[in-house]
Amino acid sequence: MILNAIGLNYALEAAVADLVDNSIDAGASNVLVRFIRRGPRLVSLCIVDDGRGMNEDQLRAAMALGKRRDYGPNDLGHFGLGLKAASLGQARSLTVISRAADSRPCGMRWSKDNVGQDFMCDVVDQDYAEMLLSRPWLQVELGRGTVVRLDGVMDFPGALDAEIANSYLEHVVPRLRNHLGLVFHRLIAKKAVSITIDQEEAEIGATGLLQQVTPIDPFAYQTSGRPDYPRTLPVRLDSGTVELRCHMWPPRSQLAAFKIPYSDSSHQGQGFYFYRHDRLLQAGGWNGVVHPERSLQLARVAVDVDERLEGHLTMNPEKTRIQASAAFIQAVESAGSETFDLRTFCEDSIRRFKEARRRAGTRRRVVPPGRGFAPEVRRSIGEELKFVEGSEPIHIRWYDFEDDTFLEVDLEERTIWLNRQYRSAVTGDRGTSLNDAPLLKAALYLLLNDLFSGEFLGAREKDDVKLWGAVLAAAARVEAQ
Numbered sequence: 001m002i003l004n005a006i007g008l009n010y011a012l013e014a015a016v017a018d019l020v021d022n023s024i025d026a027g028a029s030n031v032l033v034r035f036i037r038r039g040p041r042l043v044s045l046c047i048v049d050d051g052r053g054m055n056e057d058q059l060r061a062a063m064a065l066g067k068r069r070d071y072g073p074n075d076l077g078h079f080g081l082g083l084k085a086a087s088l089g090q091a092r093s094l095t096v097i098s099r100a101a102d103s104r105p106c107g108m109r110w111s112k113d114n115v116g117q118d119f120m121c122d123v124v125d126q127d128y129a130e131m132l133l134s135r136p137w138l139q140v141e142l143g144r145g146t147v148v149r150l151d152g153v154m155d156f157p158g159a160l161d162a163e164i165a166n167s168y169l170e171h172v173v174p175r176l177r178n179h180l181g182l183v184f185h186r187l188i189a190k191k192a193v194s195i196t197i198d199q200e201e202a203e204i205g206a207t208g209l210l211q212q213v214t215p216i217d218p219f220a221y222q223t224s225g226r227p228d229y230p231r232t233l234p235v236r237l238d239s240g241t242v243e244l245r246c247h248m249w250p251p252r253s254q255l256a257a258f259k260i261p262y263s264d265s266s267h268q269g270q271g272f273y274f275y276r277h278d279r280l281l282q283a284g285g286w287n288g289v290v291h292p293e294r295s296l297q298l299a300r301v302a303v304d305v306d307e308r309l310e311g312h313l314t315m316n317p318e319k320t321r322i323q324a325s326a327a328f329i330q331a332v333e334s335a336g337s338e339t340f341d342l343r344t345f346c347e348d349s350i351r352r353f354k355e356a357r358r359r360a361g362t363r364r365r366v367v368p369p370g371r372g373f374a375p376e377v378r379r380s381i382g383e384e385l386k387f388v389e390g391s392e393p394i395h396i397r398w399y400d401f402e403d404d405t406f407l408e409v410d411l412e413e414r415t416i417w418l419n420r421q422y423r424s425a426v427t428g429d430r431g432t433s434l435n436d437a438p439l440l441k442a443a444l445y446l447l448l449n450d451l452f453s454g455e456f457l458g459a460r461e462k463d464d465v466k467l468w469g470a471v472l473a474a475a476a477r478v479e480a481q
């Protein structure tokens with residue numbers, strides 16, 4: 001049956017984004033994404049909104065496949081599929097409970113039939129609908145609104161183990177937060193909607209870990225890579241003109257908006273960002289217009305897609321990608337004037353990137369970081385500096401010292417030893433892992449790097465280490481107070 005096949009292309013975060021689209025279309029001011037767990041097990045995922053809700057007839061239409069309604073000029077919906085496809089691609093059952101102004105709560109459910117493999121659509125008992133709607137969801141009373149509840153989510157860990165559930169959430173919640181922050185960054189920033197993520201322990205009814213989704217704007221650099229950017233490139237198509245807004249990031253930015261963990265690492269965030277009604281449909285990638293390469297990573301292009309371009313720029317049903325027509329690609333290639341076209345933009349971006357690399361090349365070479373440093377720290381060091389050819393990396397480790405010295409430099413073991421008695425002062429109550437205390441370790445790496453390029457420590461270096469150790473120990477004691 002078709003329901004078994006649709007929705008298979010969704011990642012969990014894209015599916016949630018599709019459900020949030022519906023909430024926004026329903027005029028919701030608040031959307032809550034809630035993970036519900038029962039002891040050691042994650043049981044369901046709910047998307048709750050305070051939008052206009054649905055009455056029974058509207059809900060019946062909403063649960064139908066491919067039933068397109070009349071869309072308003074700013075609506076995010078388009079296919080009449082998202083609710084069903086996004087949910088059933090992720091879960092064994094989808095329950096929608098809703099209440100419109102002046103009507104009774106109603107509910108319907110699509111679920112995978114226990115007997116066969118097919119999905120069935122049922123009407124949900126009115127009392128259950130009422131009960132689910134009146135649960136403590138958003139801070140405000142849900143006089144009207146909608147609860148979309150997914151059960152049997154395939155992505156959830158199957159094991160009955162609280163630790164596994166915890167680490168799943170530790171991984172998936174930030175991922176979801178990043179994704180929603182990126183996709184809806186314009187809408188959140190202009191306060192069209194507020195999105196939060198939280199968790200509920202169903203047995204005791206407690207909720208916690210409320211996380212606000214904050215906007216991640218992929219164009220929010222502080223200063224442009226070059227003062228004459230961004231520049232606009234008009235692309236003429238038979239149905240109208242699209243404007244490509246060409247931005248150049250400054251090199252080596254450490255801003256989260258530059259380093260968005262793009263699911264597709266082949267383009268590292270370079271390329272097109274297509275928006276439709278202020279919702280991001282594609283985050284990076286060149287759609288066959290330009291070949292992605294490392295030195296193009298500063299180049300990003302914002303494009304607003306509207307109905308006129310439907311024949312040229314088509315979104316996939318998951319709303320994560322745009323398919324560009326051959327005519328569009330050709331029009332982009334031939335767009336522009338003698339002073340500015342896409343090729344100029346790419347060349348300028350590459351030149352800016354390479355220039356910054358060359359400057360990094362004149363910096364003194366360092367000994368590379370080894371074990372004990374967080375991967376992000378290692379990556380940033382690798383981007384900023386070149387390494388001394390053939391040098392053994394520096395490790396940084398905690399160790400039980402016999403006295404209260406803060407650190408020791410061990411050239412033979414290529415290790416900076418840190419006294420474990422200061423560990424909790426440094427890491428606070430954030431727990432400990434091999435790569436903990438990234439700030440302290442990065443600072444010590446930069447401070448002590450020179451020592452590791454020599455063969456032995458002279459009296460002067462030994463005294464420096466002693467001095468730094470004494471000051472750091474004093475600081476750690478203050479931290480622990």
Ligand SMILES: Nc1ncnc2c1ncn2[C@@H]1O[C@H](COP(=O)(O)OP(=O)(O)OP(=O)(O)O)[C@@H](O)[C@H]1O
Nearest residue numbers: 022023026053062077078079080081082083084146
């Ligand atoms: N949270 C909600 N609040 C109110 N109405 C909703 C909600 N979710 C869905 N609906 C109704 O159900 C209909 C179907 O939703 P669905 O996501 O399947 O399709 P769509 O939004 O119309 O198009 P698309 O496939 O592009 O998402 C919507 O058009 C809307 O009328």
Ligand SMILES: [Mg+2]
Nearest residue numbers: 022077082083
């Ligand atoms: Mg939809």
